[in-house]
């Protein structure tokens with residue numbers, strides 16, 4: 001009998017089992033685990049010889065599947081060590097439920113046709129195609145494909161895909177989930193004659209199962225997916241593309257906390273293949289790596305249509321008439337009116353769902369709060385309720401104020417997308433409008449139908465949240481109005497400025513994509529803000545230079561490293577004590593500073609009290625081993641949870 005390590009999708013490490021045959025690492029097996037049979041994977045870790053062999057159980061059987069590829073296993077181990085997450089929880093992301101179940105009629109995946117719909121390229125595009133294609137099959141490299149929206153990045157990276165297919169390799173394309181639309185798939189089909197395999201959170205169990213199996217068998221050649229696709233067991237991966245690489249949704253914020261763009265680079269290094277990061281507004285991390293020559297930067301300087309970026313104008317909202325309770329300035333109103341008469345389409349952007357972010361009692365000042373979080377309840381007037389955007393708690397708007405008992409005394413403060421929609425309808429009663437948020441567009445079918453309506457010219461004014469910022473090409477859309485350009489700048493977290501720049505740049509880039517020149521208006525109460533100015537002047541390099549200098553001065557990422565510790569628990573005192581004790585035992589190392597504990601901005605979330613510590617270290621410092629040693633010596637009460645967030649993106 002052989003002794004083997006088996007890893008399950010649990011927070012505990014490997015367990016030893018016996019097997020008559022020597023099974024290869026990666027082999028998927030079923031084994032008795034507690035009272036049940038569980039599916040696990042033979043892991044290359046050496047068995048734990050301290051457990052006597054007679055105590056071990058034999059493996060039940062092996063599954064009729066190829067073993068997980070060695071580089072997938074290595075990647076899982078690496079991510080576990082980097083994020084300080086249990087390796088079993090990383091494995092869980094690589095497996096699917098019901099692995100033993102086989103579909104009766106499994107889906108088949110047609111191979112893409114390499115020369116189906118080739119396009120002819122401009123000289124700059126051709127150059128980019130050549131440089132990228134030359135990297136395929138030549139080992140690890142990272143390229144930043146940098147070009148404004150509409151410059152042809154997608155067409156160009158399609159050629160790199162074709163090149164990998166010629167070498168009979170598999171290709172993974174990562175997209176932010178909301179960009180993974182029928183429009184992208186249709187373009188792929190136009191180029192390669194078939195649809196690619198897709199991977200996202202809304203797949204049916206059958207589709208998920210068949211897709212997973214066909215990735216592992218090598219039948220799937222090109223898969224496009226959201227961040228979780230990175231953990232699929234490709235046996236023959238030859239290229240990874242991360243589109244919209246700056247998008248903060250690549251950071252997973254629950255379970256294993258990882259940055260899919262960064263981990264894609266790691267995966268590329270382990271598998272020894274090229275990575276392409278594409279963006280019109282690269283992240284500071286990627287930009288800095290390109291500056292020092294670690295990444296190759298390939299630039300597409302202009303829009304394929306020959307049109308330049310829309311003209312941008314700031315509307316100074318400080319000077320708007322007092323007392324006029326309107327969120328659309330007279331100038332924006334005028335531009336909307338002109339655009340309507342010209343028969344063009346307009347887009348109004350506000351990145352806030354619901355009707356109003358705050359509801360308060362006019363008679364006593366009471367603000368309606370979430371009982372489980374330190375957050376105001378957001379009014380959703382269309383659905384007739386108030387909702388907490390952090391935990392999902394909902395309630396009806398009370399008839400009476402719970403504090404002063406006054407009836408009908410609540411007023412809505414501030415604006416969300418529903419309120420802007422209401423204002424548009426009041427200003428332009430005959431305009432055909434569409435309200436677009438993640439709720440109204442929850443179903444992809446609704447979204448693609450609406451897209452068709454827009455393309456057919458049946459919509460005049462679109463009003464929406466960031467779901468509208470990405471991936472759509474509406475040729476007749478010529479005016480973009482940003483209702484509240486300052487919104488994302490508040491709160492002051494590390495990337496607030498960067499995110500605002502990226503998002504608003506992208507939103508404004510929706511105007512004038514095709515034949516007609518576009519125009520954008522930025523409504524702002526801080527028109528002198530550097531980011532608002534850089535946006536108005538379409539001056540990306542100035543923004544990048546200033547943001548880089550600021551981060552460098554403070555040794556903040558990408559010039560230093562950060563980790564956040566979030567300490568949470570039901571009891572505020574025990575939780576605070578645990579946080580304080582952690583801070584007191586923090587390691588003294590030159591260059592490493594530990595800030596906190598401070599009450600988290602969301603001091604109460606889902607009924608738990610939260611404190612934060614922030615660890616700041618030099619760039620080449622081994623943060624993980626320092627954190628592991630530090631946390632090991634602390635006894636954390638079972639009622640308190642400590643989460644480590646390496647390279648944090650959220651600071652709430």
Ligand code: ADP
Pocket residue numbers: 119120121122125147148149150151152153154155156304305473
């Ligand atoms: P990006 O990904 O940079 O936003 P796309 O690849 O989506 O740019 O290109 C923008 C538009 O221009 C698309 O409709 C695309 O089909 C078209 N396009 C870009 N390059 C070419 C080309 N060489 N030939 C034909 N159409 C092109």
Ligand code: ZN
Pocket residue numbers: 370371372373375388389390391392393606
């Ligand atoms: Zn809540």
